[in-house]
Amino acid sequence: MFMHIIALGWIYVVLMMAIFESSITAGIMTFTMYCAIPLGLLWYLTRGKRSNATPSKNAAPHDIDLKSPQHDSTKTVEKMEP
Incomplete structure (x- = not known):
C-alpha cells in the first residue's frame, strides 16, 4: 500500500514536469522516460x-504424481481384531 502512494506521488511530480515543458513532444517524452517506463x-x-513467491491455493504441488492414489495421513488406522 505504501509503495502505491509513492508511485502516485511520482506520477504527479512527473506529470507537472511534463505539463510545463516547452513543447508537447518534450512533455510526452518527459512523461514517458521519467514515469511510464521506470x-x-x-x-x-x-x-x-510476488506471483512466484506465493502459489495459489488451488495449485497442485509439482512433486506428486496426480495419477497415483494418494495416501491420507490425517485418517487414523483402525486395527482389525480377530
Whole structure:
C-alpha cells in the first residue's frame, strides 16, 4: 500500500514536469522516460516476484504424481481384531 502512494506521488511530480515543458513532444517524452517506463518496469519486476513467491491455493504441488492414489495421513488406522 505504501509503495502505491509513492508511485502516485511520482506520477504527479512527473506529470507537472511534463505539463510545463516547452513543447508537447518534450512533455510526452518527459512523461514517458521519467514515469511510464521506470514505473512499468518496476511494476513488472515486483509482480513477477510476488506471483512466484506465493502459489495459489488451488495449485497442485509439482512433486506428486496426480495419477497415483494418494495416501491420507490425517485418517487414523483402525486395527482389525480377530
